[in-house]
Amino acid sequence: MPLEEIERVFVVNALPEDLVPFEKKMVYQNYLISTDEKETRIRKQVEEGKEDKCDITIKEGSGLTRKVVKDKINEKTYLELEQSIPEKYEPIIKFRQFFALGNSQVMIDDFVNTKEPLLLAEVEFDTKEEAAEFVPPLWFGKEVTYDENFKNKNLWKKLNRDLTFNK
Template identity: 35%
Template sequence: MTNDNFKTASIEIERKYLVQVLPVLDGLKATKVRQGYLTASSDSIEIRLREQDENQVMTLKSDGGLERTEVEMPISNEQFECFWPATKSARIEKVRYLGSLPSGLTFELDVFAGDLSGLRLVEVEFSSREEAESFVAPDWFGTDVTEDKRYKNKRLAEQGLPAE
């Protein structure tokens, strides 16, 4: 039996940066996101629930930095609400802004709320490792934290802001 809503496994290639100074947000699409984790930060995989606008998704991601395997499956609101209580100790809330870089690449800027208020991260996805490695980030992107596990959303949801 197959599920046509199930997204087959893909490799996600992305870089993540710690934003110190926000760019102009006027004209960017903004959506509220809440997500929770069903797995611990010490687990080798991540299972995440995400609600963005009216859409709910369950995602499985492998461990990793620049490259990770990702499988997404849309779920119903009823399914989301059934699993949501199990994420009580590992949740984040943020507003996600989508924008375009002069190169044509899309960025996702996350401005966190709640216990993570003040944290801002921006991510860019790439079609290849070579493209990711040759990427020159705009100044406002700040420090590259792609390989810094302290800035993984799952870890942030469980342990809060990293100590400096």
Template identity: 35%
Template structure:
């Protein structure tokens, strides 16, 4: 079970180069149910997600490069290109900052995963976090892949 909050970004943190980063390419075989293919640096995954916002089931399966490339022909959405930075926060939490590229240039989101819903409710976001969009379906990556950057 994944318990995660998603935010827009008010300002990018300084010294991003000092944090771990991954170059991500992802596309969707299906939006309902959510079936995602992702290449993260040199790792490949197929992910299935249940419906929901804050809390939802997520099953992730590692793939070989060949499996990924064969399944990629089934992708039925625009491709998302993004750089993800893992930024440590208080209480051993990690902010996953996504900087989008290509057609999504200018979009920045940040997600934080929690051990429990109670922990998510107690979370006080850092100053650089923006609006909480956890419950706004337009900001799910699957919808961004289909509809593009949401218009505020």
């Protein structure tokens, strides 16, 4: 059964120097299906000293709220699914850090293989009211929750369009 994901996204120009993450990992994210309204992605998360985690996720919709179905998969299944993607398509690679932010947590994704440097902050909420009441800290930049250019699936498409045309 799909869950509702409520999330706001912001561009971050620079992280405050005194900000200390409580978790760090590398994320490798590729797409099996990507349309305007629906996406199916596979993801591998690598965290030092821990076993790699893989999942498959289906997301539907855009903006503040989306329907999400997510399941864990083993690494063998991940690799089999990854092999179904043409070789020319590269995964989005991001260095993800988690920080405490008041009663919330923020995920900062530093995109490693995009053409231009990009840091995105994502904050998830339990309700739309919480999302509406959230006041971002000063170090958050422009909000891009509704900007399709900053959706991971579209960053992946742009990355792979650039790779395809530059080979």
